[in-house]
Amino acid sequence: MTATEASRNFSNLLDAIERGETVRITRGNHVVAEMKPPRRRTGADLRSALDRIPPPDDRFADDIAAALAHVSSEGNDPWAGA
Secondary structure (H helix, E strand, O other): OEHHHHHHOHHHHHHHHHOOOOEEEEEOOEEEEEEOOOOOOOHHHHHHHHHOOOOOOHHHHHHHHHHHHOOOOOOOOOOOOO
16 A cells, blocks of 8 residues: 555555554555554563563662662651642
8 A cells, every 4th residue: 555545545544454454555666664453462471571681689679778768758748738
């Protein structure tokens, strides 16, 4: 489909993609875009991605503890009355 056709028939283009079709958009006889339905993401995808990330090191835990040491629920609320 040419870019002009895609522009003029955008609703039909989206309908085709929603039906599962992959549509290639051309400009000047070469493909400039490919539109297709999104890949459905699952919890397994997230777990797989997280498995590739190394766990935080001890310094990370120390940094969190140091930051929390500066947090207090006592004292004045700077947002009171805002």
